[in-house]
Amino acid sequence: MTETLFKHMRDLPSSHLLGTGTPTCAGCGGLQALHQIYDVFGGKTVFVNAAGCMTLLSVYPFTPFRGSWLYTAMACAPAGAQGIRDALDILLEKGQISADEDLQTVVLTGDGAAYGMGLSATSSAIERGLDFIYLCYDNEGYGNTGQQYSEATPHAARTSTSKGPQGYPGNKKDLFSIWAAHKPRYVATVIGAEPLDLARKIEKAREMPGPRLIIALSPCPTGWDFSPDATTDIGRLAVRTGIWPLKEYENGKVVHTRIPRKRLPVEDYLKRQGRFSHLFEPVRKEALLAEIQGRVDAYWEGIEG
Amino acid sequence: MMRKLLTGNGAAAWSARLARADYIPAFPITPQTEIVETLGNWIDNEQLPARMVTLESEHSMITAAGAAAATGVRVFSATSSQGLLYAMEMLYTVAGWRAPFVLVNVSRGLAAPITLEPDHNDIMAARDSGFLQIHCADCQEVLDSVLMAYRLGEDERVRLPVMVNQDGFYLSFTREPVDIPDPGAAARFLPDYDPENIRFRASAPVSQAVAVLGGAPYSYFRYESHLAARQALEVYDEVAADFEAEFGRKREALEAYRTEDAEYLFVQLGSFATKAREAVDRLREAGWAVGLLRPRLFRPLPEEKIRQALAGRKGVAVIDQNLSPGRGGVLHAELASVLFGHADMPSILVSFIGGLGGRDISTEEFFEMARVTRRAVEDGKAPPPRLLYTETELREVRKLQAIANAERADLEKKP
Numbered sequence: 264m265t266e267t268l269f270k271h272m273r274d275l276p277s278s279h280l281l282g283t284g285t286p287t288c289a290g291c292g293g294l295q296a297l298h299q300i301y302d303v304f305g306g307k308t309v310f311v312n313a314a315g316c317m318t319l320l321s322v323y324p325f326t327p328f329r330g331s332w333l334y335t336a337m338a339c340a341p342a343g344a345q346g347i348r349d350a351l352d353i354l355l356e357k358g359q360i361s362a363d364e365d366l367q368t369v370v371l372t373g374d375g376a377a378y379g380m381g382l383s384a385t386s387s388a389i390e391r392g393l394d395f396i397y398l399c400y401d402n403e404g405y406g407n408t409g410q411q412y413s414e415a416t417p418h419a420a421r422t423s424t425s426k427g428p429q430g431y432p433g434n435k436k437d438l439f440s441i442w443a444a445h446k447p448r449y450v451a452t453v454i455g456a457e458p459l460d461l462a463r464k465i466e467k468a469r470e471m472p473g474p475r476l477i478i479a480l481s482p483c484p485t486g487w488d489f490s491p492d493a494t495t496d497i498g499r500l501a502v503r504t505g506i507w508p509l510k511e512y513e514n515g516k517v518v519h520t521r522i523p524r525k526r527l528p529v530e531d532y533l534k535r536q537g538r539f540s541h542l543f544e545p546v547r548k549e550a551l552l553a554e555i556q557g558r559v560d561a562y563w564e565g566i567e568g
Numbered sequence: 569m570m571r572k573l574l575t576g577n578g579a580a581a582w583s584a585r586l587a588r589a590d591y592i593p594a595f596p597i598t599p600q601t602e603i604v605e606t607l608g609n610w611i612d613n614e615q616l617p618a619r620m621v622t623l624e625s626e627h628s629m630i631t632a633a634g635a636a637a638a639t640g641v642r643v644f645s646a647t648s649s650q651g652l653l654y655a656m657e658m659l660y661t662v663a664g665w666r667a668p669f670v671l672v673n674v675s676r677g678l679a680a681p682i683t684l685e686p687d688h689n690d691i692m693a694a695r696d697s698g699f700l701q702i703h704c705a706d707c708q709e710v711l712d713s714v715l716m717a718y719r720l721g722e723d724e725r726v727r728l729p730v731m732v733n734q735d736g737f738y739l740s741f742t743r744e745p746v747d748i749p750d751p752g753a754a755a756r757f758l759p760d761y762d763p764e765n766i767r768f769r770a771s772a773p774v775s776q777a778v779a780v781l782g783g784a785p786y787s788y789f790r791y792e793s794h795l796a797a798r799q800a801l802e803v804y805d806e807v808a809a810d811f812e813a814e815f816g817r818k819r820e821a822l823e824a825y826r827t828e829d830a831e832y833l834f835v836q837l838g839s840f841a842t843k844a845r846e847a848v849d850r851l852r853e854a855g856w857a858v859g860l861l862r863p864r865l866f867r868p869l870p871e872e873k874i875r876q877a878l879a880g881r882k883g884v885a886v887i888d889q890n891l892s893p894g895r896g897g898v899l900h901a902e903l904a905s906v907l908f909g910h911a912d913m914p915s916i917l918v919s920f921i922g923g924l925g926g927r928d929i930s931t932e933e934f935f936e937m938a939r940v941t942r943r944a945v946e947d948g949k950a951p952p953p954r955l956l957y958t959e960t961e962l963r964e965v966r967k968l969q970a971i972a973n974a975e976r977a978d979l980e981k982k983p
Contacts, residue, residue, distance in 0.1 A: 307770045309768050322779045322781055323778045323785055326775045328773070331773045332774075332775040332778065333768075333777055334777040335635070335661070335777070336631070336657055336658060336661055339631040341628075342623055342627075342631035342632045344635070345623070345628075346633060346635025346636035346637075346638075347638075349619055349621060350590070350591060350635070351768070353641050354639070354640065354641065365770060383624055384627075387624035387628070
C-alpha cells in the first residue's frame, strides 16, 4: 500500500458499521476506538473475544457486529483465532469455501488479558506467524470487575485495589515493546481521540498478512473517574502530554507517527482524572508528579528533534 | 484391512487418519506424545492431508480445537493428565459451543505427587465438562472408539465433543495386534463431516458462544447440552450397530462378561478390566458365579442397561482407579445413584480403590475383593471403601521413608 485513503478528517468513513445500544458505559474510550476501527475493517471479520468489558457487546440475542463473533475465555483468544484461521485456510485449500467467504480474524481483548493472562498465547501466536489482528482496548485496569489494578495500570493511579496515598506502586508494562520484540508484521498504538492517525494505521494493518497488533489507549470514565463527555479531551491530552506515544513498529523499526511539539505538562492530563486526584489534594505530591513527568521526559529524549 | 502390531497411541493416531481429521492442534505430554509424533510424521511425509499446529499449552490447544470445529472442519486432538487439567476451563467452554470433535485422553495420575503412571483421576475430573466419554480396554478398542466417537459427537441429535480414554503405559505403550480398516470402509462408516450451521462464513455472519444475562437463558442452554448428552445413549446404540455391521466387532455401551448366571459382579472401567476378566475365569473355575460389567460409555452413563445387568444380583464389587479424597471412588458413587430406589437391585455395593499411579491389581486381589463382597452380602452390610495395598508395598515405602529420614538426620548433624 503506497497511499492512504485517509488524508483528512473528511475522508474518514461516514457510514458506521457497529450498531448502537451496547451496554458499555457512557463515554467508553474503548468503544470509541472500536467504532472507528470496525468502520475501516468492514464486516468481513470474525472477532475472537477474551473476558473483559467488550464481552458484554454480544449478549444473547443481540450483537452490534455486522460480522461474526466467538467468545473464548480470558487467556486464550489468540488460540481461538488460530483455530478459526487454520480452519478457514483448510476449507479454502480444499475448495469447500470460496475466497469471498473468507474472514479477517480479529482478537479483541482488554488490557487484563493482553498484558497478563493472555500474553503467553499472544507470544506464541506471533511466533507461529498467525495471520490475525490483535486489538487491545487498554483502560489500564480490570475495568469490567470494577477497575482493580492490572499490569497496564500506570504508576500512582488509584484503583480499587490501590487506594493508598501513593496509588499503584508498579509501572505500566511496555506491551508495545514486548510485542515488537517478537518481530511481528506490525504493531501500533492508537487512540480514539486521534481518528485520522487511527484510521491510517488500521488501513495499513488491514492490508498486511501475518501478526498485526494494535493497542488502543481507552479513557474510561468509570475506572479513571471523569465525566463521560471528557473522553476525547482526555485522550487528546494523553497524546499531547506525551503520556501515550502514537507509534508503529514495522520491519524492525519504531516510528512515532505523532511527535507532540511543545509537550504539555503531564499534570494537565492527570488532574482531569479522579484516579490521580490524590496527587493534588489535599496537598500536591511534588515528588510523585516530578517522577511521572521525569519518566515521560526520559521517554521522549532523543525522539523529539 | 491390514493387521499390525500397534500401541494404543499408534491405534489412536491411525484412528485420526482413518477419520480424515482436517486439523490437529497439539501439545506434547507423556504418555500421549507418540500420538502427535506419529500424526506429525505422516503429515510431513504427505501420507495424511491434515494440518497440525503445536500450541503453547493444552488450554490453547483445546481453544484452537473448539474454534476450528466451530468453523466447520473435523478436528482431532490428544492429551493426558496435567494437560487435561490445564485445559479444564476450555473443556467446559468448548463443550458449550456444541462443536463436535474428538479428544483422546491417555490416563495418567495427577500431581501431587507428580507421576507419569496411570490412573483415572484425570478423566474423572473432566466428568462434568459436557464432553461425552468412552473408556477403552485394549488397543483395537481405541481405534474403533475414535471412529465411533466422531459419528456419535457429529450426529445432529448430539453435537458434542467426545473424549476417548485409554490407560497410559498399559495401553499407550503396549503393542497388540490391531485390525486397521480400509480407508473405504472407514469412510462408509464415517462420512465426511457436515458442519451444517456450526461455521463461520462471510456471507452468513454468526455470533457463537455469546454471553447471556440471567438464569433463564443460561439454564436453557445448559439443559440443552444435558438433553443432547442423554440423546447420545440412543445414538450410541445406532452407531454401535452400524459399526458391528461394517467391521464385525461389538462395541456395546456396557460390556458384560460371563454375567448370565452371575451372583457377584465386578464393575470396572478401562484396561484393568481385562485383569478382572482373567480373575472371573479363574473364579468360575473355582465354582464362583462371578461376572464383570465394564461401562465403555461413561458419559452419558447407560443407566438403564446397568440396572438391567444388575437386577437380581447379590453383590457388586466396584473397582475405582480414582480417588475423591474424603469420599472414595467416583464410579462407586455413580453406580449407587443408578441403583437407588429401583426394585430388585443388589443391596451390597462394595467400594475398592486400586490401581492408582500405575499400581497393579493382582489376580489374588480380585479373589480377595470377591471374598469381601460375598462376606458383605452374608453380613448384609457393606464395609467402608477398601484401599488396596499389600504388606510388601508398605514395607517398600517404609524403606524409602527410612532412607529419607536417615538423609535428613545426616544433614542436620552437619554444622
